[in-house]
Amino acid sequence: MSFCIKKLVSLLFQATTSNIIEPFLQRGFRKASDFYNPNMLLQTLRLKTFNSADSMINHFITNPRLRQVLSFQTLYIGISPKTGPSLYTIIPMIEWLYGVWFIKGGMYAMASGMKRLFLELGGQICCQKTVEEVLIADQVAKGIKLADQTVIQSDFVIVNADFPYAMKHLVTDKKAKGKYTDDKIDQMSYSCSCFVLYLGLNRKYDQVKNVHNFVFSNDLDDNISAIFEGKLLEDPSFYVYMASKLDPSLAPSDKDGVYLLTPVPDLETAQYDWTDKTTTYYRQRLVDGLKKVPGFETVEEDIVCETAMTPPDFLKRFNAYRGACFGLQPTLTQSNHLTPQSKAKNCERLYFTGSSTHPGAGVPIVLLSAKIAVDELLLDDLGIEPQPLSI
Ligand SMILES: Cc1cc2nc3c(=O)[nH]c(=O)nc-3n(C[C@H](O)[C@H](O)[C@H](O)COP(=O)(O)OP(=O)(O)OC[C@H]3O[C@@H](n4cnc5c(N)ncnc54)[C@H](O)[C@@H]3O)c2cc1C
Incomplete structure (x- = not known):
């Protein structure tokens, strides 16, 4: 260099x-x-x-x-x-x-690594439990109630569910909501959603050299406007990712897997209801678009298994408000001090983290929001001043 x-x-x-x-x-x-x-x-x-x-x-x-x-x-x-x-x-x-960095084993390896560390530090993890309510008395968080009505009392509560959903459905105490009333939550601007298609292919795609590929719409400006105007996308841009090229353990030895992602309107902005027909429509748009990419001409006949993630899936499976995959839109008026902060303003001992809180979406940024939540809690509990990460 x-x-x-x-x-x-x-x-x-x-x-x-x-x-x-x-x-x-x-x-x-x-x-x-x-x-x-x-x-x-x-x-x-x-x-x-x-x-x-x-x-x-x-x-x-x-x-x-x-x-x-x-x-x-x-x-x-x-x-x-x-x-x-x-x-x-x-x-x-x-x-x-x-550059773009890849964790061997995919993103799941990161979740597993964090789980291991958390357990080593003495943490306890409960999976497959739905939180129904954050218990609050006199504007102080006291614990949580699960959907099976189990009550877990605690000194502090950190909420990782999407902030707008959590404020609307998990924090029921009106005073604790502060300015984040249900109306305010509905009036905020939300990011777009995604349609993701995972295809298992019956052979190796050696002729495709790149792990990361972008296929642009013939009119990208129009495509982007249509996403945020809620239109059904006729010529969507999409991302094509072949992780098995980087990490062969992600597909059987003589096969490849491909992941297609296209941004689509969130469920409220969409001028249409998302039905099975919509899934079929986008699936076909992506497969047809992919067939035009050199090396992928035979992709449709090579598919041996497939699954899709749609905006209703992001809503139902993860409680992503409106199915918006990246939480609140980081516009200027919803950034920094103007976006939901980790420490609840109107409830003691309650903290939030995740993509709809400061500093925003994306795995590394969400991890910074987790650090901020911990910093805020330690400051309140033990008076420890936050230290910046050394990078
Ligand atoms: C298709 C797609 C591709 C992406 N690609 C990238 C990428 O390449 N790089 C990158 O950095 N970022 C990427 N992102 C963004 C990144 O995944 C998110 O910003 C990040 O995962 C958000 O983390 P989070 O903790 O806020 O939310 P989540 O990861 O959604 O975690 C919130 C968790 O809370 C759980 N939950 C919600 N409500 C309850 C409840 N009541 N009880 C119990 N549990 C509950 C949910 O089930 C979920 O597991 C992508 C996102 C999408 C959708």
Whole structure:
């Protein structure tokens, strides 16, 4: 790597850690002055975050295809590049500078690793239990009630279910909701949803070289507008991922698996009801689109098993409010101190984490929200001041 490129990478890295990660992503905003102070306002101005991602990229890049390659990545967190703050150009920057990393065994390996660590630390995990209510008395969290009516009392409660769903359905105490009334929850802006198709293929796809592939709609702008206007997508863009190329253990030895993902409207924005016919419709659009990609011409006849995840699945299986896969949209008015914070404002000993809380969606960012929740709890319980992660 030449000296100039090394220097550029190092400058961008420093800019990322000092301007974004520490002040914006690694801390909660308990009170207004945590955001409205000279240092934070200076950092905000330096980030020039009042533009949209689209306008920021268009300012520097003229080639239309290159613009699309860089700007569509705000869809990774469920927001259009036209409305997503320019801050989110950090996503292509990180991808281009640091690459895309794969955990052997897939994301499940990360969940298993966290489970192992939690158990080693003395934690206890209950699976297949549905929480029905956060028990609150005099604006202090006291524990939880499960759907089978078991009551578990506790000193603190951290809620990881999607914040809008949790505030609406798990926190029933009106005073504890504070400003997050049911009406307020309904009026907030939500990210898009996704349709995901998993295909098991009856042979190896050696002719396909890339693990990550993007197939763009003929009119990407129109496609993105249609997602956020709730239209049925006629020519959807989609992502094609062949994890078994990186980790052969993910498919039988003479076969491959493919994962297709397309962003679609969330269930409230959609101008149609999602039925089995809708699933069949999107499934066919994706398979037809994939058949046009060199190397995948025979994909339809090679399918030996398949399964799909739809917006109603995200709603029913994970309580993702409106089936919006990435929680609240990170618009400027729903970011930083303006988005739900980890520490409940109107209830003691209650904390939230997850993609609809600060700092937002995506696995690494959600893990930062978990760290913020723990920091807030430790500050309240033991007076321990939060320490930034060393990166
Ligand atoms: C298709 C798709 C692809 C993605 N790809 C990437 C990617 O490549 N990289 C990346 O960084 N991010 C990706 N993301 C985003 C990332 O997965 C999410 O931002 C992240 O998982 C959100 O974590 P969370 O803890 O907030 O929510 P979740 O992971 O949904 O966890 C919340 C949990 O709470 C449980 N729960 C809800 N209600 C209750 C209840 N009442 N009782 C008990 N349990 C309850 C749910 O079942 C769920 O298990 C993707 C998301 C989707 C949908």
